[in-house]
Amino acid sequence: GAGVSQTPSNKVTEKGKYVELRCDPISGHTALYWYRQSLGQGPEFLIYFQGTGAADDSGLPNDRFFAVRPEGSVSTLKIQRTERGDSAVYLCASSFQGGAETQYFGPGTRLLVL
Amino acid sequence: EDQVTQSPEALRLQEGESSSLNCSYTVSGLRGLFWYRQDPGKGPEFLFTLYSAGEEKEKERLKATLTKKESFLHITAPKPEDSATYLCAVQAQNSGYALNFGKGTSLLVTP
Numbered sequence: 001g002a003g004v005s006q007t008p009s010n011k012v013t014e015k016g017k018y019v020e021l022r023c024d025p026i027s028g029h030t031a032l033y034w035y036r037q038s039l040g041q042g043p044e045f046l047i048y049f050q051g052t053g054a055a056d057d058s059g060l061p062n063d064r065f066f067a068v069r070p071e072g073s074v075s076t077l078k079i080q081r082t083e084r085g086d087s088a089v090y091l092c093a094s095s096f097q098g099g100a101e102t103q104y105f106g107p108g109t110r111l112l113v114l
Numbered sequence: 115e116d117q118v119t120q121s122p123e124a125l126r127l128q129e130g131e132s133s134s135l136n137c138s139y140t141v142s143g144l145r146g147l148f149w150y151r152q153d154p155g156k157g158p159e160f161l162f163t164l165y166s167a168g169e170e171k172e173k174e175r176l177k178a179t180l181t182k183k184e185s186f187l188h189i190t191a192p193k194p195e196d197s198a199t200y201l202c203a204v205q206a207q208n209s210g211y212a213l214n215f216g217k218g219t220s221l222l223v224t225p
Contacts, residue, residue: 004157031211033211033212033213035213040217041217042118042201042203042215042216042217042218043158043201043203043213043215044215045212045213045214048210048211048212055210055211056210056211056212058210058212059212091157091158098211099145099211100145100146100163100165100205100211102148102160102163103148103160103213104160105150105157105158105159105160106157107155107156107157108156108157
């Protein structure tokens with residue numbers, strides 16, 4: 001079946017602009033996660049959704065970052081007033097129900113803030 | 115604070131030369147330890163989950179083992195297509211369901 005998909009695959013923006021990154025999880029997966037990966041580092045947790053609600057947003061670095069999942073499927077990560085330090089690969093993962101289940105990752109969105 | 119340390123940072127092997135990658139962790143209550151493979155420009159691809167000390171899992175040329183302090187990913191007779199970055203992640207019982215990743219080991223297998 002189809003895996004996790006993310007759009008766009010690449011995004012170039014200017015400092016101060018607003019961006020939206022989209023994640024389409026594996027069908028039937030209720031848990032969805034966002035991570036951020038900088039060059040040479042492992043992924044870093046941002047936020048976890050169980051259904052429509054954000055169950056854990058402790059990894060969001062500041063209030064410029066926000067994510068939604070209004071219908072419990074597709075999720076959008078929103079970044080306001082982008083900064084050059086936001087440049088990274090943003091990864092989305094999903095799992096069937098959460099917990100200690102396997103998280104399956106998408107290909108990521110490469111964000112470059114000029 | 116939970117910590118995950120992977121070693122070595124980079125490893126170069128000749129085809130057929132077996133070796134092991136290490137993942138040392140400090141966590142207050144392990145819920146699970148995960149191994150992923152990541153190719154350049156791609157997202158992490160799931161390999162194994164280990165839940166308790168003494169557990170082992172195998173897949174083709176890869177075998178993962180777990181103790182109370184570390185996990186090893188053993189690669190037997192590697193092939194060039196095994197070249198990738200291997201990521202280890204832990205999920206702690208007191209940290210929700212987030213995965214805490216190490217920095218990875220970059221493996222290059224030459225013909």
